[in-house]
Amino acid sequence: MSDDPFAAPRAAHGRAPDVFRPGGWIPMRQHRQDEPVDFVIVGTGAGGGTLACRLAEHGFSVVAMDAGPYFRPLEDFASDESEQTKLYWTDDRIVDGANPLQMGGNNSGKAVGGSTVHFAMVSLRFRPAWFKSRSLLGYGADWPLDWREMWHYYSEVEDALKIAGPVSYPWGPRRPRYPYRAHELNAAARALADGCEALGIKWTETPIATLSAPRGLAHPCVYRGFCTSGCATNAKQSALVTWIPRAIAAGAEIRDLAMVGRIETDNSAVATGVHYYRDGQWRFQRARNVVVAGYAIETPRLLLNSATGRFPDGLANGSGLVGKNLMVQSNQAVWGTMEREVRSYKGPPSLAITEHWNYEDKGKDFFGGYCYMSQGPLPQLWANTLMSARGLWGARLIEEMEKYNHVVGLKIVGEMLPQETNRVTLADETDQYGLRIPRITYAWCDNDRRLIDHSLAFMTQALEAVDATDLWRQNDDTCHLNGAARMGDDPFTSVVNADCRSWDVRNLWICDGSVFPTVGGVNPSLTIQAIACRTADRIKTMAGRGEL
Amino acid sequence: MPDSRPGTRFPGYDVLSKRQGPSWNDKTREVIARRLSTGSEPQFFAADEFLTVVAAANRIVPQPPTRSAIPVAALVDRKLHLAQSDGYRPPGTPRDGDAWRLGLKALDAETRAAFDAPFHILLEADQDVLLQRMQKGELRNPAWTEMTSDVFFRMRLARDIVLAYYAHPTAWSEIGWGGPASPRGYVRMGYDERDPWEAAEVRDGDIESARRKNNRVR
Helix, strand or coil: CCCCCCCCCCCCCEEECCCCCCCEEEEECCCCCCEEEEEEEECCCCCCCHHHHHHHCCCCCEEEEECCCCCCCHCCCCCCHHHHHHHCCCEEEEEEEECCCCCHHHECCCCCHHHCCCCECCCCCCCCHHHHHHHHHHCCCCCCCCCHHHHHHHHHHHHCCCCCCCCCCCCCCCCCCCCCCCCCCHHHHHHHHHHHHHHCCCCCEECCECCCCCEEEECCCCCCCHHCCCCCCCCCCCCCHHHHHHHCCCCCCECCCCCCEEEEEEECCCCCEEEEECCCEEEEEEEEEEEEHHHHHHHHHHHCCCCCCCCCCCCCCCCCCCCCCEEEECCCCEEECCCCCCCCCCCCCCCEEEEEHHHHCCCCCCCCEEEEECCCCCCCHHHHHHHCCCCCHHHHHHHHHCCCHEEEEEEEEEECCCCCCCEEEEEEECCCCCCCEEEECCCHHHHHHHHHCCCCCCHHHHHCCCCCEEEECCCCEEEEEEEEECCCCCCCCCEECCCCCCCCCCEEEEEEEECCCCCCCCCCCHHHHHHHHHHHHHHHHHCCCCCC | CCCCCCCCCCCCCHHHHHHCCCCHHHHHHHHHHHHCCCCCCCCCCCCCHHHHHHHHHHHHCCCCCCCCCCCCCHHHHHHHHHHCCEEEHHHCCCCCHHHHHHHHHHHHHHHHHHCCCCHCCHHHHHHHHHHHHCCCCCCCHHHHCCCCCCHHHHHEEEEEEEHCCCCHHHHHHHHCCCCCCCCCCCCCCCCCCCCCCCCCCCCCCCCHHHHHHHHHHC
């Protein structure tokens, strides 16, 4: 059998790749296609991978499909930005609107483990008030979830990933200490800390999903700095090396290189399974429940591509909101040069953080919040940033690149407001599977611009305070994907309820960042995983009551 | 201060000297060996298209004559030949390979209209003016059809050229980057802290001290 993870499915013949041993295998239960499984899950990232694990551990039969390959990081991952673009979702997509999004490596993964295989591992809790931002803060929409319940699930996920973080966190209600000790600061993080102290605000070590001590067969982080190109040492606690091995051990089946193109529904508005392309042909997996966990582009795309005579506007779309209220996060930066060597390529890119402007509401002329973090761009990313954001090429680019080891930067993750006009629709063109491709339309609103301006002015002060020179602002970047299938209490204004269950198709569920009604000013992965853990528990409870 | 000429900040530093050491895993060795053996003949571009790409690459990432050149255009060609795509594009802009063909055709139309000659034989200063106007979206020959010249510059031409250049170990050595780092990684994380397997920058004009350190990098 070929060892090329792109050539043929690896999870087959009763076994799946052992991510902890080069060339290794683990036994995997397999399910027949013509007998319904309890749950078929589309996507194996922060939402689907986590849910597959917890549902299997609750005793349900589970098949989880991913369009991407099943990697063994120790043997498949190079220390190389170009090579590792193989982790990204680079199928054809159209981007438009006043502020078209950058996709691919910026926010989309195509691999077992989803985007968590190349995420920057920043693992933050929402500010409690954000779950009721409409009622308490006057903007966005309320979530149907209670922050105290989420606090419980955040702790569950932090323990499952052995998050490395500070002993006490400076903002928000009390939380337990992080399971593993914080990582040491690199110089880029030290610059953030020094800037915060000069300006009189708090900072802390970033809670981060890479090991600071051994865990089973995985070693602590060696600070090689290729986190967003995939971790070749398994220190990163992605879904690929955490939830998915647990899921398989509990009896779940993973199907890699399996692109789901359509959810089948019958005349009584019940989902009966999914059509998927694998190993050269279209196949059909029967299921009692279907979970969509493809992230905020592929999830609405699949729902829209599954339209029927009964549901001409797509599945779960009685509200008309599938695809609408897509939210990214603002990801602007201020960059400068220091006299000292920074070498920010060493260590995870974001080792220090301040959430000051997530928790302080005085002095703002905008709704929402932002955090900012230290940065560590690798050379290709940095050179392209200088070209695309600063316009440099020719001798000026070459000269600027020679200062690489002295560059320091601060970058926000900022809250953008939900707008129905920011949305995913279907284009007429089709992809390699013959499926209509997504069109992604995005424009910033005035509030988004005010938040960005505030952050750029503040981070400029912070870099000036540490004597960085030649400061410049990167004005146009965004990150992460959320919304497009929001949860709520009302079937007319939401796609799913608090349990991620469709209002329209009762055995159809959505479990990924798509369900966020608002996005907050922190990276979303921890919240996606916490919601997945909660959803699994709720499904177990409902099943026990005969409510599935 | 370091010498301001290109390539002189890190004398003697060669990221490839670590190739057989603990900073490179087998997969990295395989990937970089393939990149270093990229042939000079185009497989995606036609011969006349390739001349334009070579000329554009020489202006976007000019290289010193004192070392062997990075085959930037060939690296771009190989990526397109393998159909490795960014995966997103504005409406009216074709998929990556087709966008390149359309953009080169439009650039050729612009060049012949203004100079009655192909791009690659123009003076460098004239090439730069055309690229600057492309970057600003000022090239509007009908041959561009629905794709704007600034989008082509930012999302295809300059992007693919810059990414190709900084995918090459010679460029990594030029900027003093540590390069591949698995499994060894790094130990010394603070300001002005250098692991012995990292590049040493010239300080206080002492080129020989930096060169000695760089010659010991393994």
